[in-house]
Amino acid sequence: MKNTIVTMAVLGGLASTGYAELTWLEDFEAGKKAAAEQDKKMLVDFTGSDWCVWCIRLKDEVFDQPEFEKIAEDYVLVELDFPQDESLITPEQKAKNEQVAQEYGIQGFPTVILFDSEARPFAVTGYQEGGAEAYLSHIDNLDDPLEALNEAEGEERAEALASFLKSLEGIDITEHYSEELAELKKLDPEDKTGLQKELAYSAAVMEFETKIGEQLGSGEYDAAIETADSFLAEHNPEGENRQHVMMGRIMALVEKGEKEKSFTALDEMAAVKPDSELAQMVPMFKENITAALEEKAAAAGEEETE
Secondary structure (H helix, E strand, O other): OOOHHHHHHHHOHHHHHOOOOOOEEOOHHHHHHHHHHHOOEEEEEEEOOOOOHHHHHHHHHHHOOHHHHHHHHOEEEEEEEOOOOHHHOOHHHHHHHHHHHHHOOOOOOOEEEEEOOOOOEEEEEOOOOOHHHHHHHHHHHHHHHHHHHHHOOOOHHHHHHHHHHHOOOOOOHHHHOHHHHHHHHHHOOOOOOOHHHHHHHHHHHHHHHHHHHHHHHOOOHHHHHHHHHHHHHHHOOOHHHHHHHHHHHHHHHHHOOOHHHHHHHHHHHHHHOOOOHHHHOHHHHHHHHHHHHHHHHHHHHHHHHO
């Protein structure tokens, strides 16, 4: 699809070819079946057709425009609707749509997910300004790593695999692309692409977040501090990655009521990368900590007087 969609749209070919109106399937499983049979990718639009302003704009500005019809050459289109007016959808289809939304972690509308012909997600996007031609170009860009992988052979295969897998932001690689990951490990046993190291770190972060979350939730604040310190010592993350881990330690200090230590830890966190979003929020964090600890102390005083 690369270049063909944009070229046709720019040349005005779509306006005079008399394409039929695009067909949007309303069932995810039907879309998967059609994509497999036609050897096409799948574009799934999670929308709120009668209430979501940006969903309506995406449909009007992009999906309903004649320039966008070229998408059907490479994609099966699926619309999964979540309307407020329940007369617009059957209870059965509503339940199906909600199941798919839960499976792919949909948190807002519109969300547009691109799937390959095997129904594996490879890109997530949403509303984009600029109309149909710009959106087609945007989809081309999202396609690039997958197209490059499909064309890569020989020595270029490992780099193409790494580039593709790195492009899967927000997508579980081990769940959907375990074969590609295994192939990369075979082609790049020394991890020259660096992807295996990145994935190992991501897995360690997920394990850390789960563990420290459980410790904070159960009041094991000293253990949470030790968990954060151990992670920093073992993995030595840099920049914002380090700041996020340090925040776990800070949360434990706050829960322990150690205001001065938490303030010092906040300053140390900010110094790691002063221009980061977390660093900019330090004054607000300190105000919130002060207010929370004062409220906690006041509540404790009231309990004693009772």
